[in-house]
Amino acid sequence: MKRPTIKDIAAAAGVSKGAVSLALNGRSGVSDATRARVLEVASGLGYRPSVTARALSSASADAVGLVLVRPPRALGDEAFFFQLIAGMQSSMSSALLLQVVSSRSDEIELYRRWWAEHRVDGVFLVDLLVSDPRVELMSSLGLPAVVVGGAGHHGSLASVWADDYAAMTSVVEYLKSLGHRRIARVAGLSSLLHTVRRDQAFLASVVDGVIVAGDYTAEAGAVATRSLLSSADAPSAIVYDNDVMAVAGAEVAASLGVAVPSELSIVAWDDSVLCQHGRLTALSRDTFAFGARAARALLAVVEGASPTDVEDVLPELVVRGSTGGAPSARG
Amino acid sequence: MKRPTIKDIAAAAGVSKGAVSLALNGRSGVSDATRARVLEVASGLGYRPSVTARALSSASADAVGLVLVRPPRALGDEAFFFQLIAGMQSSMSSALLLQVVSSRSDEIELYRRWWAEHRVDGVFLVDLLVSDPRVELMSSLGLPAVVVGGAGHHGSLASVWADDYAAMTSVVEYLKSLGHRRIARVAGLSSLLHTVRRDQAFLASVVDGVIVAGDYTAEAGAVATRSLLSSADAPSAIVYDNDVMAVAGAEVAASLGVAVPSELSIVAWDDSVLCQHGRLTALSRDTFAFGARAARALLAVVEGASPTDVEDVLPELVVRGSTGGAPSARG
DNA sequence: GACCCTAGCTAAACCGGTTTATCTCCGGCT
DNA sequence: AGCCGGAGATAAACCGGTTTAGCTAGGGTC
Numbered sequence: 001m002k003r004p005t006i007k008d009i010a011a012a013a014g015v016s017k018g019a020v021s022l023a024l025n026g027r028s029g030v031s032d033a034t035r036a037r038v039l040e041v042a043s044g045l046g047y048r049p050s051v052t053a054r055a056l057s058s059a060s061a062d063a064v065g066l067v068l069v070r071p072p073r074a075l076g077d078e079a080f081f082f083q084l085i086a087g088m089q090s091s092m093s094s095a096l097l098l099q100v101v102s103s104r105s106d107e108i109e110l111y112r113r114w115w116a117e118h119r120v121d122g123v124f125l126v127d128l129l130v131s132d133p134r135v136e137l138m139s140s141l142g143l144p145a146v147v148v149g150g151a152g153h154h155g156s157l158a159s160v161w162a163d164d165y166a167a168m169t170s171v172v173e174y175l176k177s178l179g180h181r182r183i184a185r186v187a188g189l190s191s192l193l194h195t196v197r198r199d200q201a202f203l204a205s206v207v208d209g210v211i212v213a214g215d216y217t218a219e220a221g222a223v224a225t226r227s228l229l230s231s232a233d234a235p236s237a238i239v240y241d242n243d244v245m246a247v248a249g250a251e252v253a254a255s256l257g258v259a260v261p262s263e264l265s266i267v268a269w270d271d272s273v274l275c276q277h278g279r280l281t282a283l284s285r286d287t288f289a290f291g292a293r294a295a296r297a298l299l300a301v302v303e304g305a306s307p308t309d310v311e312d313v314l315p316e317l318v319v320r321g322s323t324g325g326a327p328s329a330r331g
Numbered sequence: 332m333k334r335p336t337i338k339d340i341a342a343a344a345g346v347s348k349g350a351v352s353l354a355l356n357g358r359s360g361v362s363d364a365t366r367a368r369v370l371e372v373a374s375g376l377g378y379r380p381s382v383t384a385r386a387l388s389s390a391s392a393d394a395v396g397l398v399l400v401r402p403p404r405a406l407g408d409e410a411f412f413f414q415l416i417a418g419m420q421s422s423m424s425s426a427l428l429l430q431v432v433s434s435r436s437d438e439i440e441l442y443r444r445w446w447a448e449h450r451v452d453g454v455f456l457v458d459l460l461v462s463d464p465r466v467e468l469m470s471s472l473g474l475p476a477v478v479v480g481g482a483g484h485h486g487s488l489a490s491v492w493a494d495d496y497a498a499m500t501s502v503v504e505y506l507k508s509l510g511h512r513r514i515a516r517v518a519g520l521s522s523l524l525h526t527v528r529r530d531q532a533f534l535a536s537v538v539d540g541v542i543v544a545g546d547y548t549a550e551a552g553a554v555a556t557r558s559l560l561s562s563a564d565a566p567s568a569i570v571y572d573n574d575v576m577a578v579a580g581a582e583v584a585a586s587l588g589v590a591v592p593s594e595l596s597i598v599a600w601d602d603s604v605l606c607q608h609g610r611l612t613a614l615s616r617d618t619f620a621f622g623a624r625a626a627r628a629l630l631a632v633v634e635g636a637s638p639t640d641v642e643d644v645l646p647e648l649v650v651r652g653s654t655g656g657a658p659s660a661r662g
Numbered sequence: 663g664a665c666c667c668t669a670g671c672t673a674a675a676c677c678g679g680t681t682t683a684t685c686t687c688c689g690g691c692t
Numbered sequence: 693a694g695c696c697g698g699a700g701a702t703a704a705a706c707c708g709g710t711t712t713a714g715c716t717a718g719g720g721t722c
Binding site for chain 2: 003048050051052053055056061063072073075077078079081082085086087089090095096097098099100112113116117118119218244247251273274277278288
Binding site: 019031 | 669670671672673674676677678679
């Protein structure tokens with residue numbers, strides 16, 4: 001069993017390969033009559049162009065790429081990425097070439113390869129680093145790319161981003177309005193750009209703050225929480241950088257006999273089923289829509305549009321049962 | 332900026348394209364001296380073969396495919412698939428071509444296309460239907476494939492599967508040993524093969540059972556639970572087909588004032604952070620390892636090994652706080 | 663009627679590999 | 693000396709498209 005090629009169409013329609021190519025791609029150079037005949041023959045034979053062959057002659061590859069740098073085991077728990085991918089897919093007709101690698105250098109190498117082989121039409125850049133070599137790489141390669149979730153304005157690349165600074169400020173202001181003074185932040189990986197942004201915003205608006213490093217795992221959330229709550233000047237509120245750490249923190253608090261929210265307020269960054277069920281106040285954003293927006297931005301760039309910065313709507317604070325007035329403010 | 336091609340290597344080494352190809356692929360036909368020189372030149376120039384071009388001449392595409400049929404929005408909540416994908420990636424050096432489509436016919440069309448274009452070396456088949464046309468399709472196309480999570484023994488295809496029948500039986504036996512007689516099952520999509528298998532096992536081992544259809548969403552879990560608990564002969568135990576429905580069910584029970592586990596026992600199929608946090612008794616399997624196993628099976632088939640059936644370890648029942656003795660058995 | 667243009671098409675090169683047919687040279691055997 | 697065989701290499705075809713150069717026929721212009 002073999003699928004028809006452009007040669008078969010040509011033979012069946014009694015024209016040359018070149019004419020078939022022109023006809024199928026809607027380009028001038030063939031008469032309307034010929035075009036019609038070719039199209040008819042093509043659909044009659046169930047013809048589908050081979051993206052592989054097409055990519056070889058430097059046209060579209062009909063796929064976009066996404067490389068994730070991460071220990072694979074850890075990936076499965078991060079609903080964020082799957083939501084994002086699902087959203088991307090919803091706005092793309094092409095396929096997504098996904099690969100998980102373990103080091104940043106492998107990632108760079110992979111992007112180079114994909115580019116050299118016309119394997120993808122463009123790529124998404126996620127987990128932007130503070131000074132990310134990929135931005136420069138994309139520009140020099142001329143590979144269409146969109147930065148997802150950076151801080152906006154990355155060289156000449158398109159980007160889709162959310163204002164983490166403003167979001168963090170709003171969270172802190174909310175906690176301050178409840179009377180909290182000593183507030184802790186359990187941060188994400190410090191190499192990531194958005195972590196730094198959130199750190200900055202946190203320190204700028206907080207009265208008496210402390211930042212503990214974390215890595216998005218439940219373990220990190222538990223360890224950080226335990227150390228914070230057992231210190232002499234324990235905070236009355238903790239802001240976690242993701243849902244998994246927040247839930248782990250809530251459990252540690254419970255096990256230490258620290259009541260939530262009367263003695264400790266908890267806020268999670270990124271809402272999820274986990275937060276909903278744990279009744280945690282969370283900073284919610286529509287990751288699916290975010291992914292869809294990123295996909296549209298990438299497709300636009302691939303099609304030659306000039307790169308734009310799209311700012312996502314500000315995440316919304318969903319107040320549930322895990323936040324309340326500061327202990328001292330209640331007397 | 333342009334990457335070196337095989338032609339550049341040939342020119343630099345002073346040999347023909349063909350010789351370079353033979354040398355690089357370790358095939359006979361060139362002398363050791365020539366081979367060494369070619370390899371040296373190639374690595375000196377940082378040469379990487381183009382998978383695109385290679386795929387065109389009917390060799391490896393260096394990618395495997397996975398098509399998910401699903402409304403994209405729903406996808407993000409299914410941690411199962413992301414875990415699976417993460418596991419697959421951990422055992423593969425090649426990329427994964429992922430596409431989400433909305434209909435079964437689109438899925439079939441996509442597999443045909445990918446095959447026709449040598450775009451993938453093989454594919455994973457998930458969500459196997461009761462009588463699935465894809466099995467026949469893969470055989471007729473000669474496209475290497477591995478059935479993931481079916482019932483084992485699918486035509487001539489390799490498969491990686493878990494014994495859902497035995498697993499369901501063990502769950503029911505466990506509940507029976509606690510004194511439960513009237514047991515309900517909130518099932519998954521009835522078109523899926525494993526749903527049917529679980530239905531059969533459930534009905535075969537239960538004393539007084541009832542099955543309600545669901546679709547893995549929290550809404551379905553809530554609706555089913557509400558209707559079960561408000562009926563005249565409410566069950567004393569419910570087995571849900573996934574974690575999301577189980578958690579939703581637990582919340583409905585709480586809102587109706589039905590105590591868990593004293594008045595109602597709950598078991599979830601597939602463990603997750605959600606179950607851990609909700610203290611739900613769950614049937615746990617290592618989805619990540621499952622994915623890794625599937626990837627290895629696919630690679631083996633791609634490399635020409637004869638298809639094998641790999642049975643995964645039996646899911647293990649993790650007993651937490653949501654199951655206990657039946658009300659009547661306690662007096 | 664000679665000339666030029668253009669529409670419409672074909673032939674051929676090209677993309678970057680693999681594979682096959684062919685050609686040359688050298689050594690061993692009788 | 694003559695013949696055969698095989699190693700080592702090259703040229704060329706091929707995969708399935710795109711793209712460019714070139715050819716032909718018909719119409720308009722002077």
